[in-house]
Amino acid sequence: MSKGILLVLSGPSGSGKGTILGEYSKDHPLYFSVSNTTRAPRPGEIDGVHYHFISREEFENKIAAGGMLEYAQYCDNYYGTPRDKVEEQTAKGVNVMLDIETQGAMNVRASCPEAVLCFVVPPSMEVLRHRLTRRGTEDEETVNKRLAQALNEIRLIDRYDFVVINDALEDAVADFAEIVAISQAAASGTLSPEQQAQLTQMKEKSAALKATVKKEFLL
Ligand code: 5GP
Numbered sequence: 074m075s076k077g078i079l080l081v082l083s084g085p086s087g088s089g090k091g092t093i094l095g096e097y098s099k100d101h102p103l104y105f106s107v108s109n110t111t112r113a114p115r116p117g118e119i120d121g122v123h124y125h126f127i128s129r130e131e132f133e134n135k136i137a138a139g140g141m142l143e144y145a146q147y148c149d150n151y152y153g154t155p156r157d158k159v160e161e162q163t164a165k166g167v168n169v170m171l172d173i174e175t176q177g178a179m180n181v182r183a184s185c186p187e188a189v190l191c192f193v194v195p196p197s198m199e200v201l202r203h204r205l206t207r208r209g210t211e212d213e214e215t216v217n218k219r220l221a222q223a224l225n226e227i228r229l230i231d232r233y234d235f236v237v238i239n240d241a242l243e244d245a246v247a248d249f250a251e252i253v254a255i256s257q258a259a260a261s262g263t264l265s266p267e268q269q270a271q272l273t274q275m276k277e278k279s280a281a282l283k284a285t286v287k288k289e290f291l292l
Pocket residue numbers: 083084085086108109112143144145147152153154172173174175176177178
């Protein structure tokens with residue numbers, strides 16, 4: 074049995090990563106890693122489902138004990154991936170998904186070079202701002218902080234294997250599904266010549282999207 078692949082999905086808050094994952098996982102088996110965080114729960118968030126909400130002290134103890142596969146500080150809070158569950162699931166052949174920000178993704182890249190890194194972006198700056206404001210769960214200062222953070226994250230887009238533009242949700246989910254399927258075949262060494270051609274095409278498409286995204290958000 075081949076090991077499950079480790080998929081990393083990053084993208085600014087408001088990029089719609091969570092929605093893509095929610096849709097994708099309706100039809101595809103996937104283990105979602107539940108992160109630890111020191112931020113306060115938003116209304117409707119459930120401890121153990123959306124995050125394990127823990128104190129700074131607990132978080133720092135876990136880091137010291139080597140229990141975090143990766144972690145990062147984001148907007149004044151710690152976020153991190155518990156190592157044990159990820160290793161247990163990939164060993165069982167299950168694909169594991171991490172929804173994490175860019176610093177954490179770079180740490181995963183360094184410690185697990187075989188991980189597949191995928192970056193999700195909204196179609197424009199205007200849409201990003203609109204999505205962040207519409208959520209209505211954060212005050213203006215937090216929204217502005219998250220916008221600034223979004224631009225910092227987009228600066229790292231070249232370090233990702235694939236890019237998905239989340240404009241029409243259905244298309245974004247289909248693109249993501251294709252990335253996972255081909256990456257899985259590549260990891261198990263079973264790529265057909267057609268899939269090899271598809272992989273090359275997907276990489277070319279992502280390279281073109283990176284250039285477009287940098288123009289839209291960073292110039
Ligand atoms: P939010 O506060 O909006 O839930 O998450 C803020 C950011 O932290 C998002 O970009 C999310 O992907 C990221 N994040 C969530 N869990 C983790 C984690 O375990 N590690 C890292 N590095 N980032 C995480």
